[in-house]
Amino acid sequence: MSTKPNAFTPNTFTHRLDTVIETPRLVLKVPSLAEFEPWCAYMADEEAARFIGNTQPPAVVWRGICTMIGSWQAAGFAMFSVFEKDSGRWVGRLGPWAPHGWPGLEVGWGVIRDVWGKGYALEGAIASMDYAVDVLGWEDIIHSIHPDNINSQKLAARLGSVNRGPGKMPPPYENEPIDLWGQTADEWRARRSDMWERIIR
DSSP states (O other): OOOSOOOOOOGGGGGGGOEEEEEOOOOEEEOOOOGHHHHHHTTHHHHHTTOOOOOOHHHHHHHHHHHHHHHHHHHHHOOEEETTTTTTOEEEEEEOOTTTOSSSSEEHHHHHHETTTTTTTHHHHHHHHHHHHTTTTSSEEEEEEEEOOOHHHHHHHHHHHHHEEEEOOOTTTSSEEEEEEEEHHHHHHHHHHHHHHHHHE
């Protein structure tokens, strides 16, 4: 009988559960149920939730947070909870995401409406792209974006990703139209210094 550890042994990724990433204005951490109340408020906002599965009641939000936490434990990655550095306020969730049946290895984003226009999603996405390439070793990264989601399309373009055409989501979202934006790890490495310089300036 082999003694080689299984790739999905829970302890394999335990060291990643303490991951904390700081950017000029944000702190990215592994999600926890401590963020349940603000996450519920976020998912109750029709405009903010429009392109991420629509509004959800607290019971569904709870399961969603636990899915993120479970993915960190089982797969070694998932989206981060995002906090405003100055205030400590939870302002959204973003980062790597690739559940079963997903159309690729994704870096996604979503922040509360109160901080739209501040560049937080871009700042967090840049840090998440770095994490996906440098820590997770991803060679290609996508962003699944609804054709009507102009703001996310603009953000993807600012990251340097291009629209690769229509994609297909797994159930229960298989009938939702999406375009797959993306770029390779090499393309990201070539431009990320410039991206950070724009954020720091």
